[in-house]
Amino acid sequence: MGYGGKAMNTKLRRGILAAVITLGATLATATAAAGMSGSGTTAAPDPAPAERITVAEPVALDAPAEAEPVVAEATAEAPVPARTEAATETEARSKKAAVLTATATDLVYGQPGLTGLRKGSNVITITNHGTERVEFPLLTFQVNERDVLTQDVDCTFMAMRATYFTCVIDPLAAGESRELLLPWQTVQPSGPVAKVRARLEQASDREARRSPAPRAG
Amino acid sequence: MSWKVSFARLTGVFTIKATPLVYSAPDQVGIRHGSTRVTIKNLSAEAVRYPTVTFQSNGAAAVFADWSGCVQTFNVSWDAACVEAPLAPGEERTLEFPFQTDGPMTENDAAVRVEAATDAHGAVIPGTAVGTTYLVTSPSDN
Numbered sequence: 001m002g003y004g005g006k007a008m009n010t011k012l013r014r015g016i017l018a019a020v021i022t023l024g025a026t027l028a029t030a031t032a033a034a035g036m037s038g039s040g041t042t043a044a045p046d047p048a049p050a051e052r053i054t055v056a057e058p059v060a061l062d063a064p065a066e067a068e069p070v071v072a073e074a075t076a077e078a079p080v081p082a083r084t085e086a087a088t089e090t091e092a093r094s095k096k097a098a099v100l101t102a103t104a105t106d107l108v109y110g111q112p113g114l115t116g117l118r119k120g121s122n123v124i125t126i127t128n129h130g131t132e133r134v135e136f137p138l139l140t141f142q143v144n145e146r147d148v149l150t151q152d153v154d155c156t157f158m159a160m161r162a163t164y165f166t167c168v169i170d171p172l173a174a175g176e177s178r179e180l181l182l183p184w185q186t187v188q189p190s191g192p193v194a195k196v197r198a199r200l201e202q203a204s205d206r207e208a209r210r211s212p213a214p215r216a217g
Numbered sequence: 218m219s220w221k222v223s224f225a226r227l228t229g230v231f232t233i234k235a236t237p238l239v240y241s242a243p244d245q246v247g248i249r250h251g252s253t254r255v256t257i258k259n260l261s262a263e264a265v266r267y268p269t270v271t272f273q274s275n276g277a278a279a280v281f282a283d284w285s286g287c288v289q290t291f292n293v294s295w296d297a298a299c300v301e302a303p304l305a306p307g308e309e310r311t312l313e314f315p316f317q318t319d320g321p322m323t324e325n326d327a328a329v330r331v332e333a334a335t336d337a338h339g340a341v342i343p344g345t346a347v348g349t350t351y352l353v354t355s356p357s358d359n
Contacts, residue, residue, distance in 0.1 A: 104220040111229055114330050116349035122220055147222065187350070189232065190224045197219040 099129040100137060100172070102200045107147075109186055119185045126169070126200060127177040138203040139167045139180075146191065150183045157206040168206050230265065232258045233331045235351035240322050242357035249318050249358075253351050257301070257331045258309040267334035269341060271298040272314070273327065286312040289337040300337045322355035 103125050109118035128134050141149065142164050151158075155167035169180060233255065240251040259265050267288075272281070274295035284290050287299035304310060330348030332341045 102218045104218050106221040106223070109222075109224045111225065111227065112347050112349075114346055114348035115328050116233070116347075118224065124218065188224075189234070189349075190227075193221055193223045195219055196222055200218060 128172040136203040140199045237352040240355035252315040256311040259304040269334045321358040326350045
Protein backbone atom coordinates (compact mmCIF):
# COMPACT_ATOMS: atom_id res chain seq x y z
CA MET A 1 0.00 0.00 0.00
CA GLY A 2 1.15 3.48 -0.48
CA TYR A 3 0.21 6.98 -1.18
CA GLY A 4 0.18 9.24 -4.11
CA GLY A 5 1.55 12.68 -4.53
CA LYS A 6 0.79 15.73 -2.55
CA ALA A 7 -2.37 16.43 -4.49
CA MET A 8 -3.81 13.10 -3.46
CA ASN A 9 -2.79 13.64 0.12
CA THR A 10 -4.46 16.99 0.13
CA LYS A 11 -7.55 15.45 -1.36
CA LEU A 12 -7.48 12.79 1.26
CA ARG A 13 -7.11 15.34 3.96
CA ARG A 14 -10.07 17.26 2.70
CA GLY A 15 -12.10 14.12 2.16
CA ILE A 16 -11.40 12.86 5.61
CA LEU A 17 -11.94 16.25 7.05
CA ALA A 18 -15.32 16.48 5.42
CA ALA A 19 -16.19 13.05 6.70
CA VAL A 20 -14.81 13.52 10.14
CA ILE A 21 -16.49 16.77 10.74
CA THR A 22 -19.09 15.10 12.81
CA LEU A 23 -18.36 17.88 15.12
CA GLY A 24 -21.94 18.71 15.71
CA ALA A 25 -24.03 21.57 14.56
CA THR A 26 -22.48 23.86 17.07
CA LEU A 27 -19.03 23.54 15.62
CA ALA A 28 -20.23 23.66 12.04
CA THR A 29 -22.18 26.74 12.60
CA ALA A 30 -19.46 28.33 14.64
CA THR A 31 -16.89 27.65 11.95
CA ALA A 32 -19.21 28.85 9.28
CA ALA A 33 -19.70 31.97 11.22
CA ALA A 34 -15.99 32.43 11.53
CA GLY A 35 -15.53 32.10 7.81
CA MET A 36 -18.59 33.84 6.52
CA SER A 37 -19.64 36.49 8.93
CA GLY A 38 -17.83 39.47 10.22
CA SER A 39 -20.06 40.50 13.01
CA GLY A 40 -23.07 39.51 14.93
CA THR A 41 -24.80 39.67 18.17
CA THR A 42 -26.03 36.15 18.74
CA ALA A 43 -25.00 34.50 21.95
CA ALA A 44 -21.86 32.39 21.82
CA PRO A 45 -22.41 28.66 21.22
CA ASP A 46 -21.89 26.26 24.04
CA PRO A 47 -18.14 25.71 24.12
CA ALA A 48 -18.37 22.17 25.39
CA PRO A 49 -18.76 20.48 21.98
CA ALA A 50 -15.94 22.56 20.55
CA GLU A 51 -13.59 21.26 23.22
CA ARG A 52 -14.18 17.76 21.96
CA ILE A 53 -13.10 18.65 18.46
CA THR A 54 -10.40 16.62 16.87
CA VAL A 55 -9.86 17.63 13.33
CA ALA A 56 -8.72 14.72 11.29
CA GLU A 57 -5.44 15.28 9.58
CA PRO A 58 -4.11 12.26 7.75
CA VAL A 59 -0.35 12.20 7.87
CA ALA A 60 1.44 9.97 5.47
CA LEU A 61 4.10 8.57 7.68
CA ASP A 62 6.78 9.32 5.14
CA ALA A 63 5.72 12.93 5.03
CA PRO A 64 7.76 15.70 6.61
CA ALA A 65 6.72 16.88 10.02
CA GLU A 66 5.43 20.19 8.72
CA ALA A 67 2.06 18.99 7.60
CA GLU A 68 -0.33 21.27 5.87
CA PRO A 69 -2.72 22.76 8.38
CA VAL A 70 -6.29 21.70 8.09
CA VAL A 71 -9.08 24.17 8.33
CA ALA A 72 -12.62 23.10 8.91
CA GLU A 73 -14.84 23.88 5.95
CA ALA A 74 -18.47 24.64 6.44
CA THR A 75 -21.16 24.20 3.83
CA ALA A 76 -23.23 27.06 2.52
CA GLU A 77 -26.34 25.35 3.84
CA ALA A 78 -25.16 25.69 7.37
CA PRO A 79 -26.99 28.22 9.46
CA VAL A 80 -25.09 31.42 9.88
CA PRO A 81 -24.72 32.29 13.49
CA ALA A 82 -22.81 35.23 14.72
CA ARG A 83 -19.05 35.27 15.03
CA THR A 84 -18.11 34.95 18.63
CA GLU A 85 -15.00 34.66 20.69
CA ALA A 86 -15.66 30.97 21.10
CA ALA A 87 -15.97 30.51 17.36
CA THR A 88 -12.73 32.35 16.75
CA GLU A 89 -11.00 30.19 19.31
CA THR A 90 -12.39 27.08 17.68
CA GLU A 91 -11.18 28.17 14.29
CA ALA A 92 -7.73 28.91 15.60
CA ARG A 93 -7.60 25.56 17.28
CA SER A 94 -8.60 23.71 14.16
CA LYS A 95 -5.95 25.50 12.14
CA LYS A 96 -3.30 24.47 14.63
CA ALA A 97 -3.23 20.85 13.61
CA ALA A 98 -1.17 18.48 15.66
CA VAL A 99 1.59 16.74 13.78
CA LEU A 100 2.21 13.06 14.10
CA THR A 101 5.19 11.27 12.66
CA ALA A 102 6.23 7.69 12.86
CA THR A 103 9.09 5.40 12.03
CA ALA A 104 9.08 1.64 11.82
CA THR A 105 11.59 -1.15 12.14
CA ASP A 106 11.65 -3.98 9.63
CA LEU A 107 9.76 -7.22 10.11
CA VAL A 108 11.53 -10.56 9.83
CA TYR A 109 9.49 -13.73 10.19
CA GLY A 110 11.14 -16.41 12.30
CA GLN A 111 11.23 -20.16 11.97
CA PRO A 112 7.93 -21.99 11.31
CA GLY A 113 6.25 -23.81 14.17
CA LEU A 114 4.29 -27.03 14.33
CA THR A 115 1.38 -25.60 12.39
CA GLY A 116 3.58 -23.88 9.84
CA LEU A 117 2.93 -20.41 11.24
CA ARG A 118 5.86 -18.02 11.14
CA LYS A 119 5.82 -15.20 13.64
CA GLY A 120 7.62 -11.89 13.85
CA SER A 121 7.21 -8.36 15.08
CA ASN A 122 8.29 -4.83 14.36
CA VAL A 123 8.12 -1.60 16.31
CA ILE A 124 6.51 1.65 15.30
CA THR A 125 7.63 4.79 17.09
CA ILE A 126 4.98 7.48 17.01
CA THR A 127 5.71 11.07 18.01
CA ASN A 128 3.36 13.97 18.54
CA HIS A 129 5.26 17.07 17.45
CA GLY A 130 2.28 19.29 18.09
CA THR A 131 1.47 21.41 21.07
CA GLU A 132 -1.78 19.65 21.84
CA ARG A 133 -2.70 16.19 22.96
CA VAL A 134 -3.82 13.84 20.21
CA GLU A 135 -6.82 11.99 21.54
CA PHE A 136 -7.17 9.25 18.93
CA PRO A 137 -3.98 8.43 17.04
CA LEU A 138 -5.08 6.08 14.30
CA LEU A 139 -3.01 3.59 12.36
CA THR A 140 -4.40 2.14 9.16
CA PHE A 141 -2.97 -0.99 7.56
CA GLN A 142 -3.84 -2.41 4.18
CA VAL A 143 -4.91 -6.04 4.29
CA ASN A 144 -2.64 -8.34 2.34
CA GLU A 145 -2.51 -12.10 1.92
CA ARG A 146 0.74 -12.51 3.82
CA ASP A 147 0.70 -10.53 7.05
CA VAL A 148 -1.78 -11.00 9.88
CA LEU A 149 -1.61 -8.72 12.89
CA THR A 150 -2.38 -10.78 15.97
CA GLN A 151 -4.78 -9.81 18.71
CA ASP A 152 -1.88 -9.20 21.09
CA VAL A 153 -1.32 -5.78 19.59
CA ASP A 154 -1.79 -2.92 22.01
CA CYS A 155 -4.64 -1.12 20.28
CA THR A 156 -7.27 0.70 22.30
CA PHE A 157 -9.71 -0.09 19.55
CA MET A 158 -9.14 -2.30 16.56
CA ALA A 159 -11.45 -2.73 13.59
CA MET A 160 -11.33 -4.90 10.51
CA ARG A 161 -12.70 -3.55 7.26
CA ALA A 162 -12.92 -5.20 3.88
CA THR A 163 -9.54 -4.14 2.59
CA TYR A 164 -7.86 -2.54 5.58
CA PHE A 165 -7.84 -2.55 9.33
CA THR A 166 -7.44 0.17 11.86
CA CYS A 167 -5.82 0.48 15.26
CA VAL A 168 -6.52 3.38 17.59
CA ILE A 169 -3.88 3.75 20.25
CA ASP A 170 -3.96 5.58 23.56
CA PRO A 171 -3.86 9.39 23.50
CA LEU A 172 -0.51 10.99 22.84
CA ALA A 173 0.41 14.09 24.79
CA ALA A 174 2.13 17.03 23.15
CA GLY A 175 5.73 16.13 22.55
CA GLU A 176 5.20 12.55 23.59
CA SER A 177 6.78 9.67 21.73
CA ARG A 178 5.66 6.09 22.09
CA GLU A 179 6.73 2.72 20.77
CA LEU A 180 4.12 0.26 19.61
CA LEU A 181 5.01 -3.38 19.14
CA LEU A 182 3.24 -4.99 16.20
CA PRO A 183 3.10 -8.79 16.47
CA TRP A 184 2.56 -10.46 13.10
CA GLN A 185 2.16 -13.99 11.84
CA THR A 186 1.91 -15.61 8.45
CA VAL A 187 1.03 -18.99 7.01
CA GLN A 188 3.20 -18.23 4.03
CA PRO A 189 6.26 -20.48 4.20
CA SER A 190 8.59 -17.99 2.54
CA GLY A 191 8.66 -15.23 -0.02
CA PRO A 192 10.61 -12.36 -1.48
CA VAL A 193 11.38 -9.23 0.50
CA ALA A 194 8.34 -6.98 0.39
CA LYS A 195 7.61 -3.45 1.43
CA VAL A 196 4.57 -2.60 3.52
CA ARG A 197 3.16 0.83 4.16
CA ALA A 198 0.81 2.11 6.81
CA ARG A 199 -0.77 5.42 7.57
CA LEU A 200 -1.00 7.49 10.71
CA GLU A 201 -3.59 10.14 11.34
CA GLN A 202 -5.84 11.61 13.95
CA ALA A 203 -9.33 10.22 14.14
CA SER A 204 -12.33 12.00 15.47
CA ASP A 205 -13.32 9.15 17.74
CA ARG A 206 -12.15 5.73 18.80
CA GLU A 207 -14.42 4.03 16.27
CA ALA A 208 -12.45 5.60 13.44
CA ARG A 209 -15.38 4.91 11.20
CA ARG A 210 -14.77 7.80 8.91
CA SER A 211 -11.26 6.98 7.94
CA PRO A 212 -10.84 5.96 4.31
CA ALA A 213 -8.58 3.11 3.34
CA PRO A 214 -5.04 3.84 2.28
CA ARG A 215 -4.11 2.99 -1.23
CA ALA A 216 -2.17 -0.15 -1.93
CA GLY A 217 1.54 0.18 -2.32
CA MET B 218 5.65 5.00 7.05
CA SER B 219 6.93 1.80 5.56
CA TRP B 220 8.91 -1.25 6.52
CA LYS B 221 10.42 -4.26 4.86
CA VAL B 222 9.04 -7.74 5.39
CA SER B 223 11.29 -10.74 4.96
CA PHE B 224 11.65 -14.33 6.07
CA ALA B 225 14.52 -15.61 8.16
CA ARG B 226 16.53 -18.32 6.49
CA LEU B 227 15.24 -21.70 7.54
CA THR B 228 17.53 -23.35 10.04
CA GLY B 229 15.47 -26.41 10.97
CA VAL B 230 15.96 -29.96 9.79
CA PHE B 231 12.90 -30.10 7.52
CA THR B 232 10.38 -28.24 5.47
CA ILE B 233 6.91 -29.66 4.97
CA LYS B 234 4.00 -28.94 2.64
CA ALA B 235 0.59 -30.62 2.40
CA THR B 236 -2.16 -30.37 -0.20
CA PRO B 237 -5.85 -29.98 0.72
CA LEU B 238 -7.73 -33.16 1.54
CA VAL B 239 -11.03 -33.45 -0.30
CA TYR B 240 -13.33 -36.30 0.62
CA SER B 241 -15.43 -37.97 -2.04
CA ALA B 242 -19.14 -38.63 -1.82
CA PRO B 243 -19.96 -41.79 0.18
CA ASP B 244 -19.35 -45.01 -1.74
CA GLN B 245 -21.70 -48.05 -1.81
CA VAL B 246 -20.99 -48.82 1.83
CA GLY B 247 -21.11 -45.20 3.00
CA ILE B 248 -17.37 -44.52 3.18
CA ARG B 249 -15.86 -41.22 2.04
CA HIS B 250 -12.34 -41.30 0.63
CA GLY B 251 -9.71 -38.64 0.27
CA SER B 252 -5.99 -38.06 0.42
CA THR B 253 -3.38 -35.39 0.98
CA ARG B 254 0.06 -35.28 -0.59
CA VAL B 255 2.76 -34.37 1.88
CA THR B 256 6.16 -33.16 0.73
CA ILE B 257 9.07 -33.15 3.14
CA LYS B 258 12.59 -31.94 2.51
CA ASN B 259 15.74 -32.50 4.52
CA LEU B 260 17.40 -29.11 4.89
CA SER B 261 20.29 -30.39 6.96
CA ALA B 262 23.71 -31.53 5.83
CA GLU B 263 23.17 -34.99 7.29
CA ALA B 264 20.92 -37.86 6.34
CA VAL B 265 17.81 -38.32 8.45
CA ARG B 266 17.37 -42.00 9.04
CA TYR B 267 13.84 -41.98 10.45
CA PRO B 268 11.83 -39.01 9.19
CA THR B 269 8.48 -39.34 10.92
CA VAL B 270 5.32 -37.70 9.63
CA THR B 271 2.49 -37.36 12.14
CA PHE B 272 -1.10 -36.36 11.40
CA GLN B 273 -2.91 -34.74 14.28
CA SER B 274 -6.40 -36.20 14.58
CA ASN B 275 -8.09 -32.87 15.51
CA GLY B 276 -11.12 -34.88 16.56
CA ALA B 277 -12.24 -35.75 13.07
CA ALA B 278 -13.53 -39.28 12.71
CA ALA B 279 -11.10 -40.23 9.96
CA VAL B 280 -8.74 -43.17 9.74
CA PHE B 281 -5.69 -43.70 7.62
CA ALA B 282 -5.53 -46.47 5.09
CA ASP B 283 -3.09 -47.81 2.52
CA TRP B 284 -0.10 -45.75 3.51
CA SER B 285 2.06 -47.86 1.31
CA GLY B 286 4.97 -45.43 1.22
CA CYS B 287 5.74 -45.77 4.91
CA VAL B 288 8.38 -47.99 6.45
CA GLN B 289 6.29 -48.15 9.60
CA THR B 290 2.92 -46.80 10.68
CA PHE B 291 1.51 -46.49 14.17
CA ASN B 292 -0.90 -44.48 16.28
CA VAL B 293 0.04 -42.18 19.11
CA SER B 294 -3.20 -41.65 20.95
CA TRP B 295 -5.48 -40.42 18.17
CA ASP B 296 -2.63 -39.24 15.99
CA ALA B 297 -1.43 -41.32 13.06
CA ALA B 298 2.28 -41.51 12.27
CA CYS B 299 4.32 -42.68 9.33
CA VAL B 300 8.03 -43.38 9.45
CA GLU B 301 9.39 -42.76 5.98
CA ALA B 302 12.49 -44.11 4.34
CA PRO B 303 15.75 -42.27 5.11
CA LEU B 304 16.12 -38.83 3.60
CA ALA B 305 19.50 -37.75 2.26
CA PRO B 306 20.82 -34.20 2.76
CA GLY B 307 18.78 -31.88 0.56
CA GLU B 308 16.46 -34.66 -0.54
CA GLU B 309 12.78 -33.95 -1.04
CA ARG B 310 10.03 -36.55 -1.16
CA THR B 311 6.29 -36.49 -1.68
CA LEU B 312 4.02 -39.22 -0.37
CA GLU B 313 0.28 -39.57 -0.73
CA PHE B 314 -1.65 -40.24 2.47
CA PRO B 315 -5.17 -41.65 1.95
CA PHE B 316 -7.85 -41.25 4.61
CA GLN B 317 -11.39 -42.48 4.90
CA THR B 318 -14.35 -41.65 7.08
CA ASP B 319 -17.83 -43.01 7.53
CA GLY B 320 -19.43 -39.87 8.89
CA PRO B 321 -20.14 -36.41 7.58
CA MET B 322 -17.02 -34.26 7.62
CA THR B 323 -17.15 -30.58 8.38
CA GLU B 324 -14.57 -28.31 6.85
CA ASN B 325 -11.52 -27.86 9.06
CA ASP B 326 -7.82 -27.11 9.08
CA ALA B 327 -5.85 -30.19 9.99
CA ALA B 328 -2.23 -30.27 11.10
CA VAL B 329 0.65 -32.49 10.04
CA ARG B 330 4.27 -32.37 11.19
CA VAL B 331 7.56 -34.03 10.42
CA GLU B 332 10.40 -34.69 12.82
CA ALA B 333 13.47 -36.84 13.07
CA ALA B 334 13.33 -39.98 15.18
CA THR B 335 16.01 -42.23 16.58
CA ASP B 336 14.18 -45.41 15.61
CA ALA B 337 11.18 -46.64 13.64
CA HIS B 338 8.92 -46.63 16.68
CA GLY B 339 8.41 -42.94 17.22
CA ALA B 340 11.26 -41.92 19.54
CA VAL B 341 11.47 -38.43 18.12
CA ILE B 342 14.38 -36.04 18.57
CA PRO B 343 13.23 -32.83 20.33
CA GLY B 344 13.55 -29.60 18.39
CA THR B 345 13.43 -31.19 14.96
CA ALA B 346 9.71 -30.83 14.32
CA VAL B 347 8.11 -28.49 11.83
CA GLY B 348 4.51 -28.55 10.72
CA THR B 349 1.90 -27.17 8.43
CA THR B 350 -1.87 -27.17 8.03
CA TYR B 351 -4.08 -28.34 5.21
CA LEU B 352 -7.72 -27.77 4.51
CA VAL B 353 -10.09 -30.72 4.87
CA THR B 354 -13.36 -30.54 2.96
CA SER B 355 -16.17 -32.91 2.06
CA PRO B 356 -18.19 -31.20 -0.67
CA SER B 357 -20.89 -33.85 -0.78
CA ASP B 358 -21.71 -33.21 2.88
CA ASN B 359 -22.40 -29.54 2.34
